Amino acid sequence: MHPATIVLLSFLLTILVGALLLKLPISSTSEPLSWLDSLFTATSAVCVTGLIVVDTGEAFTFFGQCVILFLIQVGGLGVMTISVALFRWFGRTLSIHQHVVMQNLFTHTPRKDIYHLLRSILFFTLGFEAVGAVLLTLHWSGEFPFFKALWFGIFHSVSAFCNAGFALFPDSLMRYDLNLLLNLTVCGLIVAGGIGFPVLYEFQSLIFARSKKRVRLSLQTKTVLLTTAFMILAGAGMYAYLERFTLPTNEPLSHWILIPFFQSITCRTAGFNTVDFTKLHEATVGMMIFLMFIGASPGSCGGGVKTTTFALLTAFTINRIQRSRRVNMFKKSIPTETVTRSVSLVLLSIGIIAVVVFMLLLGDPSNTIEADGAHATFLEYLFETVSAFGTVGLSLGITPNLPNWDKGWIILTMIVGRVGVLTFSYIVVGSGTTNGVEFSEENLMIG
Known part of the structure; x- marks a missing residue:
C-alpha cells in the first residue's frame, strides 16, 4: 500500500471512530447530534480545523469535550505519529512504508534516526502544551473554580498548539480581546505549532550541539522563520490599517497593537478570534482569505499551501523577472522539480x-x-x-x-x-x- 494511502486511511478511520463517539448520548448535553453533524465535528477536530456546527462548550458534555480534545491531539500530531509511538512502546519495529510516511510527514532531508525525531516531536508537543496549560489555568483561576480553570487551560492549550481553534466559549475568545496574558500565550502556542516540527527539531539540535560552529540553520528553517515573521507583521499592519476606525483608540498602545497581532497569527491556521468577523471590512476579509490560503509551514499542525511554497514562488517570480535560469534562495539553488511541485500545488x-x-x-x-x-x-x-x-476554522457565521x-x-x-x-x-x-x-x-x- 502506498504511504499516501496509509495517511489518508488513518485519518478517515480516526474520523469515523470520533464521529461514533460524538454520536453517543453521553457526549451531548441534550439531544444527540445528527450523524452528519457528528461526522462534521469529528472531521473538524481530526483535521484541526475548528469549524463548528454547534457550540462546543454548550452542546457537549465533559465526555464529549474529552473526545474532541483527543481527536485534536491525534490530528495535530498526526495519526501515523501516534501509531509509530505505540509500535515503539510495544517493542515492534517500523515497516518500510511506515518509515517512509514518517519521513515524508516531518523531514525535508533523509534521516535514519526516525525514533529520535519522534521523541523530539512528542517532547515539543507535550512541553509546549503543558506550559500553555499552566499559563492559561493561572489566567482562568481568578474567574472559574480551579478544576474548571484547569480543564479550560488544558483544552485551549492543546487546541492552540495543534492550531485547531476549538474554544469552549460561544464567542471564541472575543471576551478576552485585550487580555495580554491570554493573547500572548495563545499566540505563542499557535506560532510554535505552526512553524513545523522540522524547525523545532533543528533548534533542538542547535541548542544541544557540542560545537555551535558546526551547526547551521538549513534553508528550510531560514525560509520558514523569515516568511512566518513577514506574514505576521504584514498581516498585522494591513489589519491595523484596514480596521483603523474600529480599533480601541482609548486603550494603551500595547492593546491597540494586540488585536491586529492576534488576528494576523490566528487567521493563517488557528481559527481563534477576538473580534466579530461579520463586522469586518470586506477588504480585511479578502486579506484574511489570502493569509488562510498560505497557511502554516510544512511538517506542522496547520494546513494551507504552506509558507515555503509562498516564499519559493515569490523567489521564482523575482528570478524570472531578473532572467535568471535558476531559482535561488539564501545562496542556494532550488531543484527544478521542487519549483514545479510548488506551482502544481498552488x-x-x-x-x-x-x-x-x-x-x-x-x-x-x-x-x-x-x-x-x-x-x-x-x-x-x-x-x-x-x-x-487551510484547516483554519474561522467563519463568517x-x-x-x-x-x-x-x-x-x-x-x-x-x-x-x-x-x-x-x-x-x-x-x-x-x-x-x-x-x-x-x-x-x-x-x-x-x-
Whole structure:
C-alpha cells in the first residue's frame, strides 16, 4: 500500500471512530447530534480545523469535550505519529512504508534516526502544551473554580498548539480581546505549532550541539522563520490599517497593537478570534482569505499551501523577472522539480477551492443575484471554503446553517486540506513517473 494511502486511511478511520463517539448520548448535553453533524465535528477536530456546527462548550458534555480534545491531539500530531509511538512502546519495529510516511510527514532531508525525531516531536508537543496549560489555568483561576480553570487551560492549550481553534466559549475568545496574558500565550502556542516540527527539531539540535560552529540553520528553517515573521507583521499592519476606525483608540498602545497581532497569527491556521468577523471590512476579509490560503509551514499542525511554497514562488517570480535560469534562495539553488511541485500545488489548490465554492453555490438554488440578505454571499462561501481548505476554522457565521449538501463538501475540503493536495492527488492518479512521449518543441505566446 502506498504511504499516501496509509495517511489518508488513518485519518478517515480516526474520523469515523470520533464521529461514533460524538454520536453517543453521553457526549451531548441534550439531544444527540445528527450523524452528519457528528461526522462534521469529528472531521473538524481530526483535521484541526475548528469549524463548528454547534457550540462546543454548550452542546457537549465533559465526555464529549474529552473526545474532541483527543481527536485534536491525534490530528495535530498526526495519526501515523501516534501509531509509530505505540509500535515503539510495544517493542515492534517500523515497516518500510511506515518509515517512509514518517519521513515524508516531518523531514525535508533523509534521516535514519526516525525514533529520535519522534521523541523530539512528542517532547515539543507535550512541553509546549503543558506550559500553555499552566499559563492559561493561572489566567482562568481568578474567574472559574480551579478544576474548571484547569480543564479550560488544558483544552485551549492543546487546541492552540495543534492550531485547531476549538474554544469552549460561544464567542471564541472575543471576551478576552485585550487580555495580554491570554493573547500572548495563545499566540505563542499557535506560532510554535505552526512553524513545523522540522524547525523545532533543528533548534533542538542547535541548542544541544557540542560545537555551535558546526551547526547551521538549513534553508528550510531560514525560509520558514523569515516568511512566518513577514506574514505576521504584514498581516498585522494591513489589519491595523484596514480596521483603523474600529480599533480601541482609548486603550494603551500595547492593546491597540494586540488585536491586529492576534488576528494576523490566528487567521493563517488557528481559527481563534477576538473580534466579530461579520463586522469586518470586506477588504480585511479578502486579506484574511489570502493569509488562510498560505497557511502554516510544512511538517506542522496547520494546513494551507504552506509558507515555503509562498516564499519559493515569490523567489521564482523575482528570478524570472531578473532572467535568471535558476531559482535561488539564501545562496542556494532550488531543484527544478521542487519549483514545479510548488506551482502544481498552488494551481491544484486554487482549482479545488473554485470547485467547492461552485458546489456550495449550487447547494442553494434560490441564491440569486437579487436574493435578499438571508442568503450567504459569494465572499462568505469563499471565506468558508478557504478556511476549511487551510484547516483554519474561522467563519463568517454561516457554518451552522449550511444545508447537508454544503456540509458534505466542507467535510471533504477539510480532509483534503489536512492530508495535503499533492498527497491526495497521488492517491487518485498514482505517484509513478513515466517518461512519456517527447515531441518536437514549438513556442506558445503567453501573457
